Amino acid sequence: MKTTALTSKHIELGARMAAFAGYNMPISYTNIQEEHKTVRENVGVFDVSHMGEFIVKGKQALELVQKVTSNDASKLKIGDVQYSCFPNATGGIIDDLLVYRLPEDKCAKGEQAYMLVVNASNIKKDWQWIGQHNTFETHLINISDNTGLLAVQGPKAAATLQSLTDIDLHAMKYYTFQKGTFAGVDNVLISATGYTGAGGFELYFDNKDMLQMWEAIFKAGADYGIKPIGLGARDTLRLEMGYCLYGNDIDDTTSPLEAGLGWITKLQKDDFNSKSIFKQQKKQGIKKKLVGFEVLERRVPRHGYLIEDIDGNEIGQVTSGTQSPSLDKPIGLGYVSKELAKIDQEIFIAVRNKKLKAKIVKLPFYKKHT
Amino acid sequence: MEFPDNLKYTKEHEWVRIEGNEAYVGITDFAQQELGDLVYVEVETVGEVVEKDEVFGTVEAVKTTSELFMPLSGKIIEFNPELDESEGDNPSLINSSPYDEGWIIKIEISKLNEIESLLDREAYAALVD
Numbered sequence: 313m314k315t316t317a318l319t320s321k322h323i324e325l326g327a328r329m330a331a332f333a334g335y336n337m338p339i340s341y342t343n344i345q346e347e348h349k350t351v352r353e354n355v356g357v358f359d360v361s362h363m364g365e366f367i368v369k370g371k372q373a374l375e376l377v378q379k380v381t382s383n384d385a386s387k388l389k390i391g392d393v394q395y396s397c398f399p400n401a402t403g404g405i406i407d408d409l410l411v412y413r414l415p416e417d418k419c420a421k422g423e424q425a426y427m428l429v430v431n432a433s434n435i436k437k438d439w440q441w442i443g444q445h446n447t448f449e450t451h452l453i454n455i456s457d458n459t460g461l462l463a464v465q466g467p468k469a470a471a472t473l474q475s476l477t478d479i480d481l482h483a484m485k486y487y488t489f490q491k492g493t494f495a496g497v498d499n500v501l502i503s504a505t506g507y508t509g510a511g512g513f514e515l516y517f518d519n520k521d522m523l524q525m526w527e528a529i530f531k532a533g534a535d536y537g538i539k540p541i542g543l544g545a546r547d548t549l550r551l552e553m554g555y556c557l558y559g560n561d562i563d564d565t566t567s568p569l570e571a572g573l574g575w576i577t578k579l580q581k582d583d584f585n586s587k588s589i590f591k592q593q594k595k596q597g598i599k600k601k602l603v604g605f606e607v608l609e610r611r612v613p614r615h616g617y618l619i620e621d622i623d624g625n626e627i628g629q630v631t632s633g634t635q636s637p638s639l640d641k642p643i644g645l646g647y648v649s650k651e652l653a654k655i656d657q658e659i660f661i662a663v664r665n666k667k668l669k670a671k672i673v674k675l676p677f678y679k680k681h682t
Numbered sequence: 683m684e685f686p687d688n689l690k691y692t693k694e695h696e697w698v699r700i701e702g703n704e705a706y707v708g709i710t711d712f713a714q715q716e717l718g719d720l721v722y723v724e725v726e727t728v729g730e731v732v733e734k735d736e737v738f739g740t741v742e743a744v745k746t747t748s749e750l751f752m753p754l755s756g757k758i759i760e761f762n763p764e765l766d767e768s769e770g771d772n773p774s775l776i777n778s779s780p781y782d783e784g785w786i787i788k789i790e791i792s793k794l795n796e797i798e799s800l801l802d803r804e805a806y807a808a809l810v811d
Contacts, residue, residue: 328715343719343777344744544718544745610722610767612742635721635744642742663747 370450469512554675
């Protein structure tokens with residue numbers, strides 16, 4: 313099993329560890345609900361160094377990014393971040409990712425550089441897929457194994473991190489990034505992004521600086537109640553926001569239009585993989601749609617449970633489910649046939665010998681200040 | 683992790699405390715740690731006779747759902763009111779006190795000879811080691 317630069321730290325802290333995407337990762341240090349609350353109310357730190365990072369650099373870097381991703385990367389200015397996906401050739405999704413347009417100080421004249429941040433479980437598949445499409449004047453570099461990534465998330469994240477850098481963190485806009493010195497470490501990429509809906513930053517830097525960064529962040533956050541957070545709470549936090557998880561809610565067979573990712577599928581841009589399929593879907597209408605629902609009983613929906621209408625006809629499947637720690641009720645995401653994908657629609661979740669009453673609700677499940 | 687000497691265990695990570703022809707049933711310290719924070723316990727079989735290895739209820743944790751299996755055939759005579767949603771509604775007792783306050787059901791054993799099939803402390807500890 314692979315490790316991150318912090319694996320032994322997590323074990324020393326008493327985390328419950330489990331294999332995730334081939335890495336030995338912390339699931340929880342104390343318990344999921346407590347960690348979840350820490351991120352919603354204060355600040356927490358996630359080791360997400362297992363994520364993959366690719367550099368795309370060259371005179372035609374933009375052309376390659378445009379060909380393999382669904383969003384319009386030509387809109388990115390240096391310092392911008394964009395959520396996107398890699399469509400496959402048959403209208404499904406290879407992976408979802410973040411696209412960073414990097415500064416060009418290390419580029420030759422006329423070159424651009426991008427960083428693509430992908431899911432750990434898909435690093436190999438994505439790398440092959442992008443390589444296969446690289447008919448452009450562009451270099452690809454896989455920096456996943458040398459790159460450390462810490463997500464510092466929560467309303468107190470900016471206050472925690474500000475003492476460690478000269479960059480004005482409060483002034484940074486959502487989905488932008490800056491490079492600079494952080495906790496005495498040079499060349500840190502600080503990104504105002506995250507997968508929690510709680511605000512905060514993600515820090516990319518060289519793995520060799522990991523322990524120094526970790527210690528500095530915990531010291532800086534001591535007054536704000538900073539805590540380490542495992543992948544268990546990462547999942548409940550993202551689900552409360554209705555964010556898709558690759559492998560659960562989206563995969564090689566789901567269309568971004570069905571998944572509610574039409575907003576990152578820019579049909580007016582030049583050719584990209586599966587564009588004609590998405591255009592056709594847009595024209596004819598999709599057959600199923602990813603929705604959020606609340607279960608009106610105490611049982612918790614899980615990935616793979618069937619969704620039925622009131623007459624017991626199968627209308628779809630649950631893709632993610634949990635007990636929402638913020639709302640204290642069971643919530644889930646799932647695909648249902650288009651006609652029934654309406655807010656307040658009553659649906660039923662089939663569990664063994666029971667049908668749980670549920671209702672389709674607006675996403676996100678969790679809204680700040682409610 | 684603790685596995686008290688006075689209890690019997692199953693491969694499904696349940697414990698049994700036998701008191702004459704009755705018994706208390708719960709899940710082990712190992713099981714509660716594996717499941718994580720419990721949020722709901724469902725037992726809808728009170729008053730019924732359920733055979734050994736059949737499902738008598740379900741526990742929901744934040745991350746996962748797990749079915750509960752009868753360690754011995756018997757009649758379910760009580761569901762711990764402290765866990766029941768209509769009374770105490772405090773399933774986290776299973777996490778904080780798996781062998782004591784977090785007991786799940788009390789049964790009337792119908793086949794006393796099945797007790798021999800249960801694991802003792804050592805056999806169970808070896809299983810989860």
